[in-house]
Amino acid sequence: MLSTTAVPGISDLPPMQSDSLLALIALADADPRPEKIDVGVGVYRDGQGRTPILRAVKEAERRLWEQQETKSYLGSVGDKRFAELLRPILLGDHAGDERIAGVQTPGGCGALFLGFKLVRSANPDARLFVGTPTWPNHVPLARGAGLELVEYPYYDREAGEIRFDEMLASLGEARRGDVVLLHGCCHNPTGADLTDAQWDEVTRLVAERGLLPFIDIAYQGLGRGLDEDARGLRGMLAACDEVLIAQSCDKNFGVYRDRVGAFYLKAKRREASATAMAHVLQLAREAWSMPPDHGAAAVRIVLEDEGLRADWLAELDSMRERIARVREQLAAADERLAFIADQYGMFSMLPLSRDQVLHLRERHAVYMADSGRINVLGMADEAVDRFVAAVVETLNDPATHG
Numbered sequence: 310m311l312s313t314t315a316v317p318g319i320s321d322l323p324p325m326q327s328d329s330l331l332a333l334i335a336l337a338d339a340d341p342r343p344e345k346i347d348v349g350v351g352v353y354r355d356g357q358g359r360t361p362i363l364r365a366v367k368e369a370e371r372r373l374w375e376q377q378e379t380k381s382y383l384g385s386v387g388d389k390r391f392a393e394l395l396r397p398i399l400l401g402d403h404a405g406d407e408r409i410a411g412v413q414t415p416g417g418c419g420a421l422f423l424g425f426k427l428v429r430s431a432n433p434d435a436r437l438f439v440g441t442p443t444w445p446n447h448v449p450l451a452r453g454a455g456l457e458l459v460e461y462p463y464y465d466r467e468a469g470e471i472r473f474d475e476m477l478a479s480l481g482e483a484r485r486g487d488v489v490l491l492h493g494c495c496h497n498p499t500g501a502d503l504t505d506a507q508w509d510e511v512t513r514l515v516a517e518r519g520l521l522p523f524i525d526i527a528y529q530g531l532g533r534g535l536d537e538d539a540r541g542l543r544g545m546l547a548a549c550d551e552v553l554i555a556q557s558c559d560k561n562f563g564v565y566r567d568r569v570g571a572f573y574l575k576a577k578r579r580e581a582s583a584t585a586m587a588h589v590l591q592l593a594r595e596a597w598s599m600p601p602d603h604g605a606a607a608v609r610i611v612l613e614d615e616g617l618r619a620d621w622l623a624e625l626d627s628m629r630e631r632i633a634r635v636r637e638q639l640a641a642a643d644e645r646l647a648f649i650a651d652q653y654g655m656f657s658m659l660p661l662s663r664d665q666v667l668h669l670r671e672r673h674a675v676y677m678a679d680s681g682r683i684n685v686l687g688m689a690d691e692a693v694d695r696f697v698a699a700v701v702e703t704l705n706d707p708a709t710h711g
């Protein structure tokens with residue numbers, strides 16, 4: 310006889326809280342107030358508040374459309390040439406190191422997924438040291454791969470400073486083989502990057518203690534410059550036998566929804582790196598089989614063509630300059646925002662409580678992450694003064710201090 314005992318099914322699942330950043334996009338979109346300001350999700354916006362397709366990418370897409378003759382499979386490795394062309398940009402002098410292997414992934418997220426899973430396969434006891442705060446999606450990605458997380462203090466929101474001594478003390482407790490997740494540049498969500506001297510100190514500690522550095526670099530070129538932004542990562546490659554890297558082109562090529570990224574690993578020997586990469590390809594096969602082609606192919610075309618590459622670099626420069634300009638403008642508006650000028654990339658974290666963030670949303674139609682993270686480029690030029698006025702009003706209003 311068939312058992313009648315109730316078995317939980319997909320209809321019995323508990324409610325799930327949606328990803329807060331993605332939920333914020335929907336909330337801001339749904340607000341009918343024309344003066345709304347969306348400094349939530351991390352997309353570049355120009356002075357008019359638009360996120361245009363880069364000229365070089367648009368032209369590459371046109372050529373791709375005209376010239377691509379087949380959409381037959383490329384395999385789990387994706388577009389090999391894409392990952393090769395990125396190597397010198399990312400790895401600098403290490404580009405020729407045969408112990409470093411790379412593979413195309415669906416965005417930086419795909420690369421993080423592969424890295425976390427690979428760590429879990431290689432050493433199930435490895436713990437992941439993750440800074441507080443960090444990009445919110447790091448946590449579910451790592452947990453989903455089965456890794457145990459240990460938080461290390463990273464940033465003091467009230468003081469607007471990196472908690473460097475506490476960070477070192479915490480990493481000093483990591484065991485050999487534990488993984489340290491670091492943001493290559495343009496720290497998300499705080500904008501507070503390690504100085505060169507701090508990178509050197511962390512690198513020494515990581516190498517001495519036999520830890521595995523995992524560098525997430527999603528904003529290369531949007532901080533101080535392409536090479537400057539990769540300095541910390543390259544220092545790790547110089548000092549450590551094993552390194553993992555999650556790279557994203559979504560921001561520096563503006564191809565967000567096309568999901569363009571790469572995963573690189575450095576192993577002790579060339580053969581070990583090839584074996585590890587075979588594991589990576591199997592993990593990719595199980596998750597998405599093969600990465601989407603279009604965006605990576607467009608990036609490849611940009612990088613292959615001297616003229617398009619030069620145009621991309623010029624657009625990247627102008628994006629970086631705009632970031633620095635808006636940072637200066639925000640910092641000059643109120644002394645409590647002065648720290649914004651000393652940070653890099655799209656984000657800063659304002660010292661606002663959740664109640665104050667909600668007040669800004671309801672009263673001023675200003676949308677930022679619950680953590681107080683803002684995309685400094687989220688607003689058009691004409692909205693900057695309004696944004697500052699709203700933040701200052703909120704900071705000054707005792708009723709919002711909860």
Ligand code: LMR
Binds near residue numbers: 330349351352444497
């Ligand atoms: C962000 O942090 O806003 C972006 O990286 C978008 C995302 O996927 O969260």
